[in-house]
Amino acid sequence: MLNILWPIFIIISYIYAIFTGNVNEINNSVFESCESAVKLTITFLGTMCLWSGIMQIAKKTTLIDKLTNLLTPIMKILFPEIKKGNPVHKEISMNMVANILGLGNAATPLGLKAMKTLQKDNPKKDTLTNSMAMFIIINTASIQIIPTTVIAIRSSLGSTNPTQIIIPVWIATLLAAIAGITTAKILMKKY
Numbered sequence: 334m335l336n337i338l339w340p341i342f343i344i345i346s347y348i349y350a351i352f353t354g355n356v357n358e359i360n361n362s363v364f365e366s367c368e369s370a371v372k373l374t375i376t377f378l379g380t381m382c383l384w385s386g387i388m389q390i391a392k393k394t395t396l397i398d399k400l401t402n403l404l405t406p407i408m409k410i411l412f413p414e415i416k417k418g419n420p421v422h423k424e425i426s427m428n429m430v431a432n433i434l435g436l437g438n439a440a441t442p443l444g445l446k447a448m449k450t451l452q453k454d455n456p457k458k459d460t461l462t463n464s465m466a467m468f469i470i471i472n473t474a475s476i477q478i479i480p481t482t483v484i485a486i487r488s489s490l491g492s493t494n495p496t497q498i499i500i501p502v503w504i505a506t507l508l509a510a511i512a513g514i515t516t517a518k519i520l521m522k523k524y
Contacts, residue, residue: 369490376489380481381438388431388439401426411471411514412464421450425468432472435481444472463521470517474510477502 350359391397404426405417415422424447431440451465452458461469480502487495 373486373489376485377438377482380485384431384434384436384439384481385442388427388436388443392427397423397427397430400430404429411467414462414464419454421447421454424450428468429471432475433478435477435479435483438482440472440475444468463517466521467514467517470513471510474506474513476506476510 346359347356350356391400401423408415408417408422408426412422412425415425424443428440428443428447431443447468448465451462451468455462455465480499483498483502484495487498
């Protein structure tokens with residue numbers, strides 16, 4: 334759908350610019366947007382490489398095992414079907430740690446790996462299991478202590494105080510997680 338909407342918006346914008354005599358302004362804004370998109374991509378690339386590397390190092394140490402053990406009580410409540418020794422337990426824990434640290438880009442590959450492992454254990458391949466649904470909800474809510482991606486965006490765009498959003502992010506992600514988990518648990522009992 335967006336493949337249709339965006340070209341329509343662009344065409345309408347150019348037609349409007351021609352009729353109002355603002356073609357130069359729209360051309361300038363296109364090139365400025367391209368420049369800022371490249372700068373933002375480079376900023377994200379650096380941040381993503383840094384945190385992906387840190388997560389790979391942590392994976393090869395006992396740190397992930399310690400964090401996994403720390404998350405075990407929460408994992409038992411959220412994913413009662415998954416046994417502690419199951420490899421997906423560690424994958425989900427790593428994804429949750431990456432999200433808590435605000436490493437959305439580094440958390441994505443970890444989340445995809447966990448979801449593939451959950452799908453292997455899924456008896457009905459065309460239907461989500463309760464664990465898969467809960468995992469999607471947790472990833473969507475993404476409780477964050479340090480929202481590094483948002484801070485990087487704000488910093489790259491010249492914010493005078495890029496860390497000012499930390500407390501609102503804590504509140505928003507915590508409330509989103511509580512609402513999502515509560516709703517999922519209620520619906521899982523009914524269906």
